[in-house]
Amino acid sequence: MSSRRSRSRQSGASSEITDAQITDLVAKLLRLIPELRPSRSGKVSAAKVLQETCNYIKNLHREVDDLSDRLSQLLATTDSNSAQAAIIRSLLMK
């Protein structure tokens, strides 16, 4: 299987992520990223773990961007006529 975790160790240089680190990463992220659950073979490939982690981080970044967009639009369009708008403004701007 090309995607098995066991790899031939090189000259012990710390220039690669070790299997132990991947296991640690999987254990901690299992709750957040359901794709990390081991499938039928009972093992998760290191490449897949890193890929899913990257995707997760990218999604979070995108969501932050989207939320900032919405918030800036909210602050821009709330005009002074509604009481609610004044409350939001007093919360977020001094």
Next chain:
Amino acid sequence: MRNLSSLKQEFLRKWIKGLRKYNSQKKNMNLLERKKAIKLSADLAMASTRNKATLWRKALVAKTSIDESNKNDISTSSQPKKIRKKLTNSSPLCRKRRRIRTVYKAKERVEASFIAKKMVQKRTRKLKSLLPGGKSMDEACLVDETLDYIESLRAQVEVMRCLVTASELFINPSPPVDGGKWCFYTYMKTMYRGKHIYLSLSIYIYLHKMKTSTQNVAGLNNRKKIKSYMN
């Protein structure tokens, strides 16, 4: 994992402080400037939580200060392109390297572990590019940094989501108007399934109290109470 809701509270407090500072500094920002201000204050707040000296926090703070000085500068977009152009020259050395690479490729194409290793290296590089300050991290601390960054990023996203949806619902309540408050509350509850309800409830109570107390005096007292909580 450590206490997520305390992390979120700390983030909310710092973020709102930062937002107020930005908004009081410059009135009448346009949409783009305001969005950048929101993002910068959120990133700064996230980086200053927990008081830990992780690499990504330092890098994020450095990046925020650079971004802040470039906020109104439109001409900065030309600089990155210049740097990229320098790196992609095809000197004779690059061409020789490419030739050697094709020879190796033919030999070891069937070598499965080789391919797997290359994949892992490629993905590690990708992960490093996503983390702030990741390019200068060595693999030993990469995993720990990633975990800490993901935890803080999650807290940031959840707090922002809570605040934005609460504010949106508050300003534009879904009909009927009287049931709007109830719908809002149940919406928050289902969104958070009882967990971290403290944070969303505190926002809700603040907004609700502000709405129902139309007299200035009562409103002022409540506002002071909530402000003391925020600070």
